[in-house]
Amino acid sequence: MKAHLTRRYVFSASHRLHSDQLSVEENRATYGKCNNPYGHGHNYIVEITVSGPVDEQTGMVCNLVDLDSFVQGQVVGRYDHQSLNLLPEFANSVPTTENLCLSIYKIVKRGFRGAHLDKIRIEETMMNSFEYAGESSN
Amino acid sequence: MKGRVDPKSGFVVDLKQLKDVMNREVLDALDHRFLNKEVPEFLTRIPTTENIAIAIWERLQPKLRSAQLHRVRVYETPDLFVDFYGEA
Numbered sequence: 003m004k005a006h007l008t009r010r011y012v013f014s015a016s017h018r019l020h021s022d023q024l025s026v027e028e029n030r031a032t033y034g035k036c037n038n039p040y041g042h043g044h045n046y047i048v049e050i051t052v053s054g055p056v057d058e059q060t061g062m063v064c065n066l067v068d069l070d071s072f073v074q075g076q077v078v079g080r081y082d083h084q085s086l087n088l089l090p091e092f093a094n095s096v097p098t099t100e101n102l103c104l105s106i107y108k109i110v111k112r113g114f115r116g117a118h119l120d121k122i123r124i125e126e127t128m129m130n131s132f133e134y135a136g137e138s139s140n
Numbered sequence: 141m142k143g144r145v146d147p148k149s150g151f152v153v154d155l156k157q158l159k160d161v162m163n164r165e166v167l168d169a170l171d172h173r174f175l176n177k178e179v180p181e182f183l184t185r186i187p188t189t190e191n192i193a194i195a196i197w198e199r200l201q202p203k204l205r206s207a208q209l210h211r212v213r214v215y216e217t218p219d220l221f222v223d224f225y226g227e228a
Contacts, residue, residue: 004227005190010219051223056194061186063222 006053006120007063011073013082016043017097020087041085046102047125048077050110052117064117072114077106099126103134111136143207153207165199189216193224201226 018041019033029037036042050073054063080089086097091105107122121135141153173179175187181195193214201209215221 003194003224005193006223006225007190008221008223056188056190061188061191063190066220 017086049123051120054117142210
């Protein structure tokens with residue numbers, strides 16, 4: 003029997019929405035106050051959904067300790083209290099929460115072997131959220 | 141639950157009926173129970189949240205007539221939940 007497990011994690015980080023491919027005016031028009039020069043912060047809530055057959059012996063989709071330690075180390079540890087614009091993955095892309103979804107998806111997909119990754123969902127604020135489930139399922 | 145919106149009632153499912161089935165089949169059996177010892181499913185399966193979701197699906201699914209069971213979601217904590225869609 004296949005089940006889907008979702009775990010929520012929290013980290014705080016700052017970003018400035020600014021594209022080098024746009025002019026000063028275009029950046030302002032596209033991103034509004036999110037383009038202010040010194041950026042602003044969010045308490046990001048990341049939901050990671052994994053799936054797989056429920057192991058008959060353990061009754062689990064995956065070992066939660068393994069998932070937690072992977073995500074704490076590779077995701078929360080990487081982004082917590084950082085300025086996202088300064089990280090290498092955002093050297094050539096804007097650290098929107100859409101792009102953050104893609105980056106976290108890539109990290110988990112590549113590194114976590116305990117279960118199949120279904121999707122990454124990020125709540126940037128309590129009013130907006132983004133999700134990415136990979137290319138093939140879209 | 142999922143299904144067609146009934147043109148007369150405007151409902152997918154009669155919530156009162158759903159509540160009655162849920163109370164009778166699931167809550168009466170699980171609420172305030174020692175899952176390992178008092179719920180038959182868990183005499184042979186570990187009462188993980190995954191298995192609780194599956195057990196709830198198996199208890200509800202055959203008793204629901206008017207609409208289709210789409211998903212069972214069980215929150216173990218506010219930060220952890222399991223979804224079961226009846227997939228083999």
